[in-house]
Amino acid sequence: MLSTKNLNKSFGSLVVAHDIALELPRGERHALIGPNGAGKTTLMNLMTGMLRPDAGRIFLDGEEITADAPHERVRKGLARTFQINTLFPQLSALESVTLAVLERDGNARNWWRGLPRFGAAIDEAQGILDSLKIPSTKETRELPYGQQRLLEIALALATRPKVLLLDEPAAGVPKDESAALFDAIGGLSRDLTILFIEHDMDVVFRFASRIIVMVGGRILVAGPPAEIARDERVREVYLGKSRLAA
Amino acid sequence: MANASEHFRQKTRWHWLETVFWLCTLLPFLVTPNYLSLASQIAITALFALSLDLILGYAGIVSLGHAAFFGVGAYTAGLLAKHYWSEPLAGLLLGGVAAGLVGYATSHIVVRFRHLALIMLTMGLGLLLHEAANSASDLTGGADGLQGINTGELFGFRFDMFGRTAYAYSLAVLFICFLISRRIIHSPFGLALRGIRENATRMPAIGAPSRAHLRKAYTIAAVIAGIAGALLTNTTSTVSLETLSFGRSADVLVILILGGTGRLYGGIIGAIIYMVARDQFSGLNPQYWYFWIGLLLVAVVMFLPNGVLGGLNALYQKSK
Numbered sequence: 001m002l003s004t005k006n007l008n009k010s011f012g013s014l015v016v017a018h019d020i021a022l023e024l025p026r027g028e029r030h031a032l033i034g035p036n037g038a039g040k041t042t043l044m045n046l047m048t049g050m051l052r053p054d055a056g057r058i059f060l061d062g063e064e065i066t067a068d069a070p071h072e073r074v075r076k077g078l079a080r081t082f083q084i085n086t087l088f089p090q091l092s093a094l095e096s097v098t099l100a101v102l103e104r105d106g107n108a109r110n111w112w113r114g115l116p117r118f119g120a121a122i123d124e125a126q127g128i129l130d131s132l133k134i135p136s137t138k139e140t141r142e143l144p145y146g147q148q149r150l151l152e153i154a155l156a157l158a159t160r161p162k163v164l165l166l167d168e169p170a171a172g173v174p175k176d177e178s179a180a181l182f183d184a185i186g187g188l189s190r191d192l193t194i195l196f197i198e199h200d201m202d203v204v205f206r207f208a209s210r211i212i213v214m215v216g217g218r219i220l221v222a223g224p225p226a227e228i229a230r231d232e233r234v235r236e237v238y239l240g241k242s243r244l245a246a
Numbered sequence: 247m248a249n250a251s252e253h254f255r256q257k258t259r260w261h262w263l264e265t266v267f268w269l270c271t272l273l274p275f276l277v278t279p280n281y282l283s284l285a286s287q288i289a290i291t292a293l294f295a296l297s298l299d300l301i302l303g304y305a306g307i308v309s310l311g312h313a314a315f316f317g318v319g320a321y322t323a324g325l326l327a328k329h330y331w332s333e334p335l336a337g338l339l340l341g342g343v344a345a346g347l348v349g350y351a352t353s354h355i356v357v358r359f360r361h362l363a364l365i366m367l368t369m370g371l372g373l374l375l376h377e378a379a380n381s382a383s384d385l386t387g388g389a390d391g392l393q394g395i396n397t398g399e400l401f402g403f404r405f406d407m408f409g410r411t412a413y414a415y416s417l418a419v420l421f422i423c424f425l426i427s428r429r430i431i432h433s434p435f436g437l438a439l440r441g442i443r444e445n446a447t448r449m450p451a452i453g454a455p456s457r458a459h460l461r462k463a464y465t466i467a468a469v470i471a472g473i474a475g476a477l478l479t480n481t482t483s484t485v486s487l488e489t490l491s492f493g494r495s496a497d498v499l500v501i502l503i504l505g506g507t508g509r510l511y512g513g514i515i516g517a518i519i520y521m522v523a524r525d526q527f528s529g530l531n532p533q534y535w536y537f538w539i540g541l542l543l544v545a546v547v548m549f550l551p552n553g554v555l556g557g558l559n560a561l562y563q564k565s566k
Contacts, residue, residue: 048451074453086451088444091437094253099441100452102434108454111435111462116255118434126250137253159453 001026001193007056031208038214077162081152094136097125100158166196258432283409289416295513297470303508306443311372315345317490319472324392324485332398334480345472353464376490391486412481506553
């Protein structure tokens with residue numbers, strides 16, 4: 001569904017992505033793991049176009065998107081969430097998600113018809129919020145932190161993605177609440193291809209159907225969870241013995 | 247799910263206080279008939295501030311060169327009236343169109359920048375236009391201003407020396423532009439602008455073409471600023487270089503911040519406070535009235551960070 005070919009990116013002499021070649025099959029839930037500074041968020045930024053690669057190509061559903069602007073990639077079906085809440089503090093949750101629906105359908109250019117007349121978009125947004133149990137009429141900044149994390153996902157879902165990239169969806173959420181958050185993610189449509197960054201290995205092994213391990217800007221290994229659990233190199237990285245895990 | 251749409255309907259509903267406010271704008275005809283010229287100036291300034299609110303209050307574009315569009319509208323209306331056609335409405339429309347064209351052309355540069363660079367850029371563009379008008383004195387009259395403008399009748403009404411026609415005309419144009427602006431901010435496009443103001447990073451991540459939105463908003467604001475400038479020409483039959491000046495750009499920013507940004511009425515309230523204060527304080531001591539404006543600005547920013555209107559709104563919410 002989403003694939004990259006030999007993606008490279010350096011900041012000065014620091015190589016943050018080295019020949020990244022990935023293939024994310026449709027409907028799989030991929031966990032992207034690796035130590036801090038391995039280049040996981042950088043890879044998401046490259047995929048979504050927030051960073052330009054020095055070399056390499058990116059394909060979404062067979063179509064090359066390497067040259068597309070971030071918002072064009074979203075319109076083609078590649079959505080993301082952010083590790084640090086990147087929301088609209090003074091818009092209500094309903095306004096925020098409605099905006100995403102309106103943008104998806106090209107209706108946000110309409111500057112003459114009143115918002116209440118876009119009932120279909122509003123109802124769809126309300127439906128997404130209901131499915132994630134987010135109160136809709138409060139201003140975003142007044143929502144508890146855990147619900148703001150869910151709103152991150154709701155905004156991405158409103159774009160009707162084919163591929164959803166989740167950058168540490170439970171970042172900052174206490175462990176007992178993060179289970180509920182991942183239950184919500186687990187309940188998403190099985191057609192949706194998901195790539196999520198997560199540090200909690202219990203969560204990774206419970207929700208991922210495939211695991212990708214990154215170290216030092218390279219893909220160390222990718223495969224089904226059982227295979228990754230047995231892999232000597234991965235053990236080394238996570239036990240801190242590896243030279244690579246600087 | 248009727249409730250969901252109701253959330254939006256509530257936010258866009260016309261409040262009874264708004265009716266009261268607009269009825270009050272008619273009071274100068276009865277209460278202060280000797281001050282109708284001032285009232286007309288206030289309405290024009292309010293319209294100018296309203297146009298700035300669309301880009302600053304809703305889209306988050308801070309501009310220190312907004313007078314460029316005011317001036318283009320003023321000169322366009324002046325040149326049209328002087329050389330070709332003295333009917334005022336034509337000047338009003340053409341002023342808006344000309345300013346809109348300049349706005350659209352410059353918007354391609356402006357939307358690429360944010361923060362300090364954006365402020366410097368808009369200021370630079372404003373200064374460029376000011377100096378261009380200054381040196382093109384054959385066309386604009388340079389520092390002497392554009393003289394000999396002949397403004398015709400408006401629907402059979404002459405612009406009288408008491409400013410009765412001027413105020414009625416300015417108020418009507420302000421009201422119509424206000425209704426249009428109100429409609430725009432309550433549209434999906436208006437919501438998108440607020441999205442850009444609230445979080446410019448998130449917008450592309452929900453598939454929004456932010457720059458296209460901003461170009462459109464900037465152009466609309468330029469059109470309204472141009473209409474305000476043309477209105478000044480229509481009602482005073484002169485155009486001075488001051489319409490393009492940095493001072494005017496700075497004043498309108500002060501006015502909007504005094505009144506409160508992002509609430510449409512902020513610019514209007516700000517214009518009333520600022521213009522009346524200037525009228526009164528400059529009567530006391532014409533040289534030092536900026537001292538009082540400075541004091542007022544410091545006080546408002548310190549104690550009412552959302553402007554006078556933000557403060558009133560907080561009081562109103564408390565009393566409910």
